[in-house]
Amino acid sequence: MIIDVKGLYHSYTNDDNYAVKDVNFSVKKGEIFGFLGPSGAGKSTTQKILTGLLPLQKGKASIDGNNVKKSPNRLFNTIGVSFERANVYKKLTGIENLEFYSKMFNVKTLNPLKLLRMVGLENAANKRAEGYSKGMLQRLVFVRSMINDPKIWFLDEPTSGLDPTTASKIKEIIKDKQRKGTTIFLTTHNMHIAEELCDNIALINEGEINLIDSPRNLKLKYGEKLIKAEYKINGELRKERFSMINKEEIDKLNEIIKKGKVETLHSQEATLEEIFIKVTGRGLK
Template identity: 55%
Template sequence: MIDVKNLYHDYAGNRQYAVEDVSFTIEKGEIFGFLGPSGAGKSTVQNIMTGLLKLQKGEVNYKNQSIRSVGSDFFNNIGVSFEHPNLYSKLTGYENLKYYAGLFKVAIVDPMILLERVGLKEAANKKAGEYSKGMKQRLVFARALINNPEILFLDEPLSGLDPSTGNKIKNMILEKKQEGSTIFLTTHNMYLAEEVCNRVAFINEGKIIAMDSPRNLKLKYGEKSVKVEYREENRVKADIFFLENEKDRFTFNQLINTKEIQTIHSQEATLEEIFIKLTGRGLV
């Protein structure tokens, strides 16, 4: 459905690329995660894909139509949630959604229904400038859904949210997938990516360094390990063994045969651990 080929972007015009030779495809109904730290190029790619940044080099195609030639039908069928909320601060939450809804030539979702779903019903008539950071983030997310979009672009949708509210937003993202929406998710939140994404791409310094399903990335790059708790000298001790390592395998078997075992748990690497392994840096 979405095909990005050999994408480059140079803000200063000095061949110092913020995005360099980025390629990927997204299937209809898929949640595709762009995982990387701040400044890695995630938002730049999203802004090019949504027409906010001019396409300099490469191709972005929707159903074989270039982003260069899309018209109003395209914009009527996408929703965008930005990491940094861009709201009309003197309008209420309800007025923000109502005004935005008027820009579309498609059926819209009732703003009050969306405000209730993201937990802002009681603040509907409060000016957006008086909202907290988390409330603004929820309002921007609700705004992205107002036109019931076929394609949804989400940039750090859980930023500034408490765990309970974040879980509510995560479930709404999964609902949109079940309804058939295609979702491009940019984030450094590896827990969100692991829970909702069909596939993820790791981007670092403007380049994609790995791309696959979260499970396949773990199988390919993660080290298989087990944590063993055992009793020794009237105390419970714990050791971790990497079973691909011959020495660890020997010690593990020896421990099993000689100690009083309390628990054994298999462990797998997280996406963040794999990202650090591939890049030498964290996701934040």
Template identity: 65%
Template sequence: MIKVSNLYHSYNKDEHYAVKDVSFEVEEGEIFGFLGPSGAGKSTTQNIMTGLLQLQKGNVTVAGYDVKTISNKMFNQIGMSFEESNVYSKLSAKENLEFYRKLFDVETRDPMELLRLVGLHDKADIRAGEFSKGMKHRLTFARSMINNPTLWFLDEPTTGLDPAIASEIKGIIREQNKKGVTIFLTTHNMYIADELCDRVAFIVDGELLLIDSPRNLKLQYGDKLVEVEYIKEGETIKESFSTIQKEDLDKLQEVIGKYEIQTMHTKEATLEEIFIKVTGRELV
């Protein structure tokens, strides 16, 4: 669905690249997470893929279209939800969606259905300028689905949303993916990436450092330990045991057999910990 090879981009058209030799592919039906801290090159890469920035060096194919010779038809297939809400504040929520649906050459979705999906159906006739930040964000999110995209770019889709709404948004993303929509998710939130993505890519300082599935990354970089809390002679003891070393395994069996176990967890590394381990950088 997306093929990027040897992509470079410099805003000043000099040797200071915002994106340097980036290559990756996204398969059809996949949720691909593009992770990195602010200023890492995520938005630059995404803007090039969506034609907002001109391709300077490298090759990019999106939904079968070469972005060097970008065609308006390509946009019939893609949708994009921006991190910063960008809707017409003087138009109502419904008017916003009604307008955008007329800019596509494909079958579009009913604005009211989309507003219902994101919980804004009772605010359909209210001007977007009167919306809270979170409501505007949901409207921007709903708008990105208006043309039934087969490739969906999501830039920080849950930023600024309360946990309940964020959970609904994640549900919608999963639902769309089940229908076969390919999703390119740009975020610095490792939890949403961990929950949703089939594969993730880490980008830092314009360079792509790693691509793999969250599961593989955890297996590869996570500590293989079990943390156990048990009661011994009236006292609560907390201990970690390796799941690889025989000596630790024997000791673990002994603890389980002799004492009252209060808690027992396998210790998995989070994506964030793996990111820090791999890149040496925090996700700020």
């Protein structure tokens, strides 16, 4: 396991009021592991402990075999961290930000301009970051985390604030990195990105992990197969969802179909959000 966490607790107030409690999970090499949960669930706290931004108070956590409590600085040569908040030097240009950050590593780093080109920032390379839009800053932080070509990549809400086209580009880059063997730890409250990218997902709520499984297994286990039908009755158009595990509803749908009143018919799976609500009783927002 490249990331291994056992019995992790953290309290910001140094008392029993834990932001994360008894968190256990492990991530295999080359896997995209998603931490899915609403704001304040403990996603970023866990990531901060793993990356050394918060001290390990209780429990065990290791990255690539190194205990995070006393991990050597050189370990960071193999780690990349993309922050949710766009934390760049605003008075430096995009390229200056990347060039400066590349000097912090002892390993061969990637070409800054090439990285900027990957996310469509090549034309803004020599523009000061203070003139960047929110989306541009987000992209700059994202590519900065790639500068050392990390083996383990921590991404915190990587598509937040991005338009669909750019978000799709970012997702493609993430998939490509995974294909090249990078292990990715992704924290998000966006079920679509989690569903699309992750091999395994941990559903975290109020500091505790409720479930860990692949998106497909979660859907099979907790999702209800539904059929969404639009049909006419007495000249009036109606929309209704029918459960495929409830006999009464199956019979009702069959009746409608037999009468030839169906206008449209779609199969529907439960979304991760629905599963999350079902498991935690709370939404993802």
